[in-house]
Amino acid sequence: MGKVKKGITCSVTGCTNPAVKSVSSDEFSMVQTNLSVNVRGSKIYLCKEHYKVFKKASKKLRRLERWRISRFG
Ligand SMILES: [Zn+2]
Known part of the structure; x- marks a missing residue:
């Protein structure tokens, strides 16, 4: 995950936010x-709004992984 140069727009289809x-x-x-x-x-590349969506979803994923580990570990 990194910072983005100015002028690059969000990669989400239909989104024109920086x-x-x-x-x-x-x-x-x-x-x-x-x-x-x-x-x-x-x-x-993700704008502020879509990065929030990504972060939320990735937290969910991590929780699921932990659940799998505790179940099979
Ligand atoms: Zn966006």
Whole structure:
């Protein structure tokens, strides 16, 4: 996850907000965000709003992982 240069817009389809964060496309595809994105290279750029959506979804994923570990560990 990194900072984004000015002038880059959000990768989410139909969103024209300026991007504030970038995540790797691998990371993004692991998280079920229900967002459709235009992938340019290996990075996904997200605006403030969509980054919130991603963060929420990734927290859910982590909780699920912990649950799996505690169940099978
Ligand atoms: Zn956006």
